[in-house]
Amino acid sequence: MLRRPRRNRKSAAIRGMVEETRLHVNDLIFPVFLIDGKNEKESISSMPGIYRYSADLLLKEMEECLKLGIRTFDLFPRLPESVKDPLAIEATNENGLYLSTLRRIKQEFPEACIMTDVAMDPYSSEGHDGIVRDGKILNDETLEVLAKMAVAQARAGADIIGPSDMMDGRVEAIREALDDEGFQEVSIMSYTAKYASAYYGPFRDALGSAPKSGDKKTYQMDPANQREALVEADLDVAEGADFLMVKPALAYLDVIKLLRDNYELPIAAYNVSGEYSMIKAAARNGWLDGDRIMLETLLSIKRAGANIILTYFAKEFALLQAGK
Numbered sequence: 001m002l003r004r005p006r007r008n009r010k011s012a013a014i015r016g017m018v019e020e021t022r023l024h025v026n027d028l029i030f031p032v033f034l035i036d037g038k039n040e041k042e043s044i045s046s047m048p049g050i051y052r053y054s055a056d057l058l059l060k061e062m063e064e065c066l067k068l069g070i071r072t073f074d075l076f077p078r079l080p081e082s083v084k085d086p087l088a089i090e091a092t093n094e095n096g097l098y099l100s101t102l103r104r105i106k107q108e109f110p111e112a113c114i115m116t117d118v119a120m121d122p123y124s125s126e127g128h129d130g131i132v133r134d135g136k137i138l139n140d141e142t143l144e145v146l147a148k149m150a151v152a153q154a155r156a157g158a159d160i161i162g163p164s165d166m167m168d169g170r171v172e173a174i175r176e177a178l179d180d181e182g183f184q185e186v187s188i189m190s191y192t193a194k195y196a197s198a199y200y201g202p203f204r205d206a207l208g209s210a211p212k213s214g215d216k217k218t219y220q221m222d223p224a225n226q227r228e229a230l231v232e233a234d235l236d237v238a239e240g241a242d243f244l245m246v247k248p249a250l251a252y253l254d255v256i257k258l259l260r261d262n263y264e265l266p267i268a269a270y271n272v273s274g275e276y277s278m279i280k281a282a283a284r285n286g287w288l289d290g291d292r293i294m295l296e297t298l299l300s301i302k303r304a305g306a307n308i309i310l311t312y313f314a315k316e317f318a319l320l321q322a323g324k
Protein backbone atom coordinates (compact mmCIF):
# COMPACT_ATOMS: atom_id res chain seq x y z
CA MET A 1 0.00 0.00 0.00
CA LEU A 2 1.52 3.29 -1.05
CA ARG A 3 -1.17 5.44 0.41
CA ARG A 4 -2.02 5.10 4.08
CA PRO A 5 -4.23 7.94 5.31
CA ARG A 6 -3.88 6.65 8.86
CA ARG A 7 -0.24 7.94 8.94
CA ASN A 8 -1.71 11.44 9.20
CA ARG A 9 -3.70 10.37 12.24
CA LYS A 10 -1.00 8.56 14.17
CA SER A 11 -0.30 11.10 16.94
CA ALA A 12 -1.88 14.09 18.57
CA ALA A 13 0.91 16.28 17.13
CA ILE A 14 0.26 15.18 13.56
CA ARG A 15 -3.49 15.29 13.96
CA GLY A 16 -3.05 18.81 15.29
CA MET A 17 -1.05 19.84 12.21
CA VAL A 18 -3.42 18.39 9.65
CA GLU A 19 -6.57 19.67 11.35
CA GLU A 20 -8.53 21.59 8.73
CA THR A 21 -10.99 23.44 10.95
CA ARG A 22 -10.38 25.09 14.30
CA LEU A 23 -12.85 26.77 16.53
CA HIS A 24 -11.91 29.95 18.32
CA VAL A 25 -13.88 32.04 20.74
CA ASN A 26 -13.56 34.92 18.23
CA ASP A 27 -15.87 32.96 15.92
CA LEU A 28 -18.75 33.13 18.37
CA ILE A 29 -21.59 35.53 19.07
CA PHE A 30 -23.44 35.01 22.35
CA PRO A 31 -27.22 35.68 22.24
CA VAL A 32 -28.41 37.03 25.60
CA PHE A 33 -31.87 37.64 27.05
CA LEU A 34 -32.87 40.77 28.92
CA ILE A 35 -35.76 41.36 31.33
CA ASP A 36 -36.91 44.34 33.34
CA GLY A 37 -36.15 44.75 37.03
CA LYS A 38 -33.17 44.55 39.34
CA ASN A 39 -31.19 41.57 40.51
CA GLU A 40 -33.34 39.23 38.41
CA LYS A 41 -32.01 36.00 36.95
CA GLU A 42 -34.71 33.74 35.55
CA SER A 43 -34.01 30.31 34.23
CA ILE A 44 -35.64 29.16 31.01
CA SER A 45 -36.85 25.61 31.46
CA SER A 46 -36.40 24.59 27.82
CA MET A 47 -32.86 26.07 27.71
CA PRO A 48 -30.89 24.73 30.69
CA GLY A 49 -27.93 26.96 31.54
CA ILE A 50 -29.39 30.03 29.80
CA TYR A 51 -31.08 32.82 31.75
CA ARG A 52 -32.99 36.03 31.33
CA TYR A 53 -31.14 38.75 33.20
CA SER A 54 -32.13 42.17 34.40
CA ALA A 55 -29.75 44.87 33.12
CA ASP A 56 -27.57 44.98 36.25
CA LEU A 57 -26.95 41.23 36.21
CA LEU A 58 -26.60 41.13 32.46
CA LEU A 59 -23.72 43.58 32.74
CA LYS A 60 -22.04 41.25 35.25
CA GLU A 61 -22.60 38.27 32.98
CA MET A 62 -21.16 40.17 30.04
CA GLU A 63 -18.13 41.21 32.04
CA GLU A 64 -17.43 37.56 32.80
CA CYS A 65 -17.85 36.66 29.15
CA LEU A 66 -15.57 39.47 28.02
CA LYS A 67 -12.88 38.16 30.37
CA LEU A 68 -13.26 34.77 28.72
CA GLY A 69 -12.71 36.38 25.32
CA ILE A 70 -16.30 36.59 24.07
CA ARG A 71 -16.53 39.98 22.42
CA THR A 72 -19.81 39.97 20.53
CA PHE A 73 -23.30 39.64 21.98
CA ASP A 74 -26.75 39.58 20.41
CA LEU A 75 -29.31 41.22 22.70
CA PHE A 76 -32.97 40.10 22.90
CA PRO A 77 -35.62 41.55 25.23
CA ARG A 78 -38.49 39.79 26.93
CA LEU A 79 -41.21 42.38 27.39
CA PRO A 80 -44.46 42.28 29.33
CA GLU A 81 -47.63 42.02 27.21
CA SER A 82 -48.63 45.44 28.60
CA VAL A 83 -46.07 47.30 26.44
CA LYS A 84 -46.85 45.35 23.24
CA ASP A 85 -49.09 46.72 20.52
CA PRO A 86 -49.83 46.00 16.83
CA LEU A 87 -47.19 48.48 15.62
CA ALA A 88 -44.35 47.60 18.01
CA ILE A 89 -44.12 51.20 19.21
CA GLU A 90 -42.02 50.12 22.20
CA ALA A 91 -39.23 49.16 19.79
CA THR A 92 -38.28 52.83 19.37
CA ASN A 93 -38.85 53.91 22.97
CA GLU A 94 -35.50 55.43 23.95
CA ASN A 95 -36.31 55.06 27.61
CA GLY A 96 -37.68 51.54 27.25
CA LEU A 97 -35.90 48.47 28.55
CA TYR A 98 -34.09 47.54 25.36
CA LEU A 99 -32.63 50.81 24.18
CA SER A 100 -31.74 52.11 27.64
CA THR A 101 -29.93 48.86 28.46
CA LEU A 102 -28.13 48.98 25.14
CA ARG A 103 -26.82 52.48 25.99
CA ARG A 104 -25.73 51.25 29.40
CA ILE A 105 -23.89 48.27 27.94
CA LYS A 106 -22.02 50.44 25.43
CA GLN A 107 -21.11 52.90 28.18
CA GLU A 108 -19.70 50.19 30.44
CA PHE A 109 -18.09 48.10 27.74
CA PRO A 110 -17.27 50.27 24.74
CA GLU A 111 -14.99 47.50 23.48
CA ALA A 112 -17.84 44.97 23.31
CA CYS A 113 -19.52 44.49 19.94
CA ILE A 114 -23.28 44.53 20.29
CA MET A 115 -25.63 43.10 17.75
CA THR A 116 -29.29 44.03 17.96
CA ASP A 117 -32.33 42.29 16.57
CA VAL A 118 -34.64 44.01 14.12
CA ALA A 119 -38.08 42.38 13.87
CA MET A 120 -41.37 43.28 15.45
CA ASP A 121 -42.12 40.07 17.35
CA PRO A 122 -40.80 40.88 20.85
CA TYR A 123 -42.81 44.14 20.78
CA SER A 124 -45.86 43.05 18.80
CA SER A 125 -49.14 42.11 20.43
CA GLU A 126 -49.60 39.76 17.46
CA GLY A 127 -46.28 37.98 18.02
CA HIS A 128 -45.41 38.40 14.35
CA ASP A 129 -42.30 39.93 12.81
CA GLY A 130 -44.35 42.33 10.70
CA ILE A 131 -47.57 44.32 10.83
CA VAL A 132 -50.65 42.08 10.69
CA ARG A 133 -53.82 43.16 8.90
CA ASP A 134 -56.72 40.82 8.17
CA GLY A 135 -54.50 37.86 8.89
CA LYS A 136 -51.83 39.01 6.42
CA ILE A 137 -48.32 40.21 7.18
CA LEU A 138 -47.85 43.54 5.40
CA ASN A 139 -44.44 43.87 3.81
CA ASP A 140 -43.88 47.48 2.77
CA GLU A 141 -45.63 49.05 5.77
CA THR A 142 -43.43 46.91 8.00
CA LEU A 143 -40.25 48.21 6.35
CA GLU A 144 -40.86 51.66 7.79
CA VAL A 145 -41.17 50.24 11.29
CA LEU A 146 -38.01 48.16 10.85
CA ALA A 147 -36.02 51.11 9.53
CA LYS A 148 -37.01 53.26 12.50
CA MET A 149 -36.19 50.44 14.89
CA ALA A 150 -32.74 50.05 13.33
CA VAL A 151 -32.01 53.79 13.55
CA ALA A 152 -33.09 53.87 17.20
CA GLN A 153 -30.80 50.93 17.95
CA ALA A 154 -27.89 52.57 16.11
CA ARG A 155 -28.46 55.76 18.08
CA ALA A 156 -28.31 53.73 21.31
CA GLY A 157 -24.96 52.25 20.26
CA ALA A 158 -25.60 49.09 18.24
CA ASP A 159 -22.56 47.92 16.28
CA ILE A 160 -24.35 45.37 14.12
CA ILE A 161 -28.02 45.40 13.17
CA GLY A 162 -29.56 41.94 12.70
CA PRO A 163 -32.77 42.02 10.68
CA SER A 164 -34.44 38.70 11.51
CA ASP A 165 -37.87 39.53 10.09
CA MET A 166 -37.58 38.19 6.50
CA MET A 167 -39.56 41.04 4.91
CA ASP A 168 -38.58 41.74 1.29
CA GLY A 169 -36.40 44.82 0.84
CA ARG A 170 -35.55 45.23 4.52
CA VAL A 171 -31.78 45.39 4.16
CA GLU A 172 -32.02 48.27 1.71
CA ALA A 173 -34.64 50.08 3.80
CA ILE A 174 -32.44 49.75 6.88
CA ARG A 175 -29.21 50.65 5.09
CA GLU A 176 -30.73 53.81 3.63
CA ALA A 177 -32.29 54.87 6.92
CA LEU A 178 -29.00 54.31 8.77
CA ASP A 179 -27.01 56.25 6.20
CA ASP A 180 -29.51 59.12 6.18
CA GLU A 181 -29.03 59.46 9.90
CA GLY A 182 -25.24 59.35 9.70
CA PHE A 183 -24.78 55.76 10.82
CA GLN A 184 -22.67 54.66 7.85
CA GLU A 185 -20.44 52.65 10.16
CA VAL A 186 -23.17 50.51 11.61
CA SER A 187 -23.11 47.03 10.05
CA ILE A 188 -25.94 44.80 8.91
CA MET A 189 -25.91 41.06 9.48
CA SER A 190 -28.85 39.91 7.46
CA TYR A 191 -30.79 36.80 8.35
CA THR A 192 -30.48 35.87 4.70
CA ALA A 193 -31.89 32.36 4.71
CA LYS A 194 -34.11 32.10 7.74
CA TYR A 195 -36.33 29.06 7.63
CA ALA A 196 -39.82 28.55 9.08
CA SER A 197 -38.43 26.13 11.63
CA ALA A 198 -39.74 24.26 14.65
CA TYR A 199 -36.28 24.68 16.20
CA TYR A 200 -37.21 28.17 17.44
CA GLY A 201 -39.62 26.82 20.08
CA PRO A 202 -37.44 27.34 23.18
CA PHE A 203 -36.51 30.88 22.04
CA ARG A 204 -40.17 31.79 21.79
CA ASP A 205 -40.58 30.48 25.38
CA ALA A 206 -37.64 32.63 26.43
CA LEU A 207 -39.13 35.77 24.90
CA GLY A 208 -42.82 34.97 25.16
CA SER A 209 -42.94 35.88 21.47
CA ALA A 210 -44.84 33.02 19.85
CA PRO A 211 -47.30 34.19 17.15
CA LYS A 212 -50.82 34.68 18.52
CA SER A 213 -52.30 33.42 15.27
CA GLY A 214 -51.08 31.55 12.24
CA ASP A 215 -47.43 30.79 11.59
CA LYS A 216 -44.47 32.50 9.93
CA LYS A 217 -44.55 30.56 6.66
CA THR A 218 -45.46 33.53 4.45
CA TYR A 219 -42.18 35.22 5.30
CA GLN A 220 -39.72 32.64 6.60
CA MET A 221 -38.38 30.15 4.06
CA ASP A 222 -39.67 26.66 3.39
CA PRO A 223 -37.30 24.06 4.89
CA ALA A 224 -37.59 22.16 1.61
CA ASN A 225 -35.80 24.88 -0.35
CA GLN A 226 -32.13 25.34 -1.00
CA ARG A 227 -31.90 27.26 -4.30
CA GLU A 228 -34.22 29.94 -2.94
CA ALA A 229 -31.46 30.87 -0.48
CA LEU A 230 -29.49 32.15 -3.50
CA VAL A 231 -32.34 34.50 -4.38
CA GLU A 232 -32.31 35.90 -0.85
CA ALA A 233 -28.52 36.15 -0.81
CA ASP A 234 -28.39 38.00 -4.14
CA LEU A 235 -30.82 40.56 -2.76
CA ASP A 236 -28.99 40.99 0.54
CA VAL A 237 -25.68 41.53 -1.24
CA ALA A 238 -27.23 44.05 -3.63
CA GLU A 239 -29.01 45.83 -0.78
CA GLY A 240 -25.82 46.34 1.22
CA ALA A 241 -25.60 43.55 3.81
CA ASP A 242 -22.18 43.10 5.44
CA PHE A 243 -22.74 39.51 6.55
CA LEU A 244 -25.06 36.75 5.34
CA MET A 245 -26.62 34.46 7.91
CA VAL A 246 -28.24 31.05 7.69
CA LYS A 247 -30.69 30.00 10.40
CA PRO A 248 -31.05 27.39 11.88
CA ALA A 249 -27.59 25.90 11.42
CA LEU A 250 -27.54 22.13 11.88
CA ALA A 251 -30.41 21.07 9.68
CA TYR A 252 -29.18 23.59 7.06
CA LEU A 253 -25.46 22.85 6.72
CA ASP A 254 -25.97 22.45 2.97
CA VAL A 255 -27.30 26.00 2.79
CA ILE A 256 -24.31 27.33 4.74
CA LYS A 257 -22.01 25.60 2.27
CA LEU A 258 -23.97 26.89 -0.69
CA LEU A 259 -23.68 30.51 0.44
CA ARG A 260 -20.04 30.01 1.37
CA ASP A 261 -19.25 28.75 -2.13
CA ASN A 262 -21.17 31.48 -3.92
CA TYR A 263 -20.52 34.70 -2.01
CA GLU A 264 -17.50 36.62 -0.80
CA LEU A 265 -19.16 38.12 2.26
CA PRO A 266 -18.56 36.51 5.65
CA ILE A 267 -21.10 33.77 6.38
CA ALA A 268 -22.74 33.44 9.79
CA ALA A 269 -24.94 30.65 11.09
CA TYR A 270 -27.37 30.73 13.99
CA ASN A 271 -27.14 27.58 16.11
CA VAL A 272 -30.67 28.12 17.40
CA SER A 273 -32.44 27.45 20.66
CA GLY A 274 -33.91 24.06 19.72
CA GLU A 275 -30.51 22.82 18.59
CA TYR A 276 -29.10 23.84 21.95
CA SER A 277 -31.98 22.30 23.90
CA MET A 278 -31.76 18.92 22.18
CA ILE A 279 -28.11 18.56 23.10
CA LYS A 280 -28.69 19.75 26.66
CA ALA A 281 -31.59 17.34 27.12
CA ALA A 282 -29.58 14.36 25.92
CA ALA A 283 -26.53 15.35 27.96
CA ARG A 284 -28.61 15.80 31.12
CA ASN A 285 -30.01 12.32 30.65
CA GLY A 286 -26.51 10.96 30.36
CA TRP A 287 -27.20 9.82 26.80
CA LEU A 288 -24.45 11.89 25.18
CA ASP A 289 -21.22 13.53 26.30
CA GLY A 290 -22.37 17.16 26.39
CA ASP A 291 -18.94 18.81 26.00
CA ARG A 292 -17.85 16.63 23.12
CA ILE A 293 -21.16 17.00 21.33
CA MET A 294 -20.99 20.77 21.74
CA LEU A 295 -17.53 20.90 20.20
CA GLU A 296 -18.42 18.54 17.37
CA THR A 297 -21.59 20.49 16.62
CA LEU A 298 -19.89 23.90 16.52
CA LEU A 299 -17.08 22.42 14.46
CA SER A 300 -19.53 21.00 11.92
CA ILE A 301 -21.08 24.43 11.44
CA LYS A 302 -17.71 26.04 10.89
CA ARG A 303 -16.54 23.23 8.61
CA ALA A 304 -19.65 23.71 6.48
CA GLY A 305 -18.49 27.27 5.88
CA ALA A 306 -19.71 29.59 8.61
CA ASN A 307 -16.99 31.96 9.82
CA ILE A 308 -19.28 33.20 12.55
CA ILE A 309 -21.58 31.17 14.81
CA LEU A 310 -24.31 32.61 16.98
CA THR A 311 -24.67 30.10 19.76
CA TYR A 312 -26.02 29.69 23.30
CA PHE A 313 -22.95 27.50 23.88
CA ALA A 314 -20.62 30.51 23.58
CA LYS A 315 -19.86 30.87 27.28
CA GLU A 316 -19.61 27.14 27.87
CA PHE A 317 -17.20 26.86 24.97
CA ALA A 318 -15.10 29.73 26.30
CA LEU A 319 -15.03 28.18 29.78
CA LEU A 320 -13.98 24.84 28.38
CA GLN A 321 -11.20 26.46 26.32
CA ALA A 322 -10.02 28.32 29.42
CA GLY A 323 -9.91 25.00 31.27
CA LYS A 324 -12.57 26.11 33.76
Ligand code: PBG
Binds near residue numbers: 119203271
Ligand atom coordinates in the same frame (compact mmCIF):
# COMPACT_ATOMS: atom_id res chain seq x y z
C1 PBG B 1 -37.62 36.41 15.60
C2 PBG B 1 -36.44 35.61 15.98
C3 PBG B 1 -36.48 34.23 16.23
C4 PBG B 1 -35.20 33.86 16.60
C5 PBG B 1 -34.39 35.00 16.56
N1 PBG B 1 -35.18 36.08 16.16
C6 PBG B 1 -37.60 33.26 16.24
C7 PBG B 1 -38.69 33.36 15.30
O1 PBG B 1 -38.52 33.69 14.12
O2 PBG B 1 -39.81 33.12 15.75
C8 PBG B 1 -34.86 32.44 16.98
C9 PBG B 1 -33.64 32.18 17.72
C10 PBG B 1 -33.53 30.84 18.34
O3 PBG B 1 -34.39 29.94 18.20
O4 PBG B 1 -32.54 30.64 19.02
N2 PBG B 1 -37.45 37.60 14.96
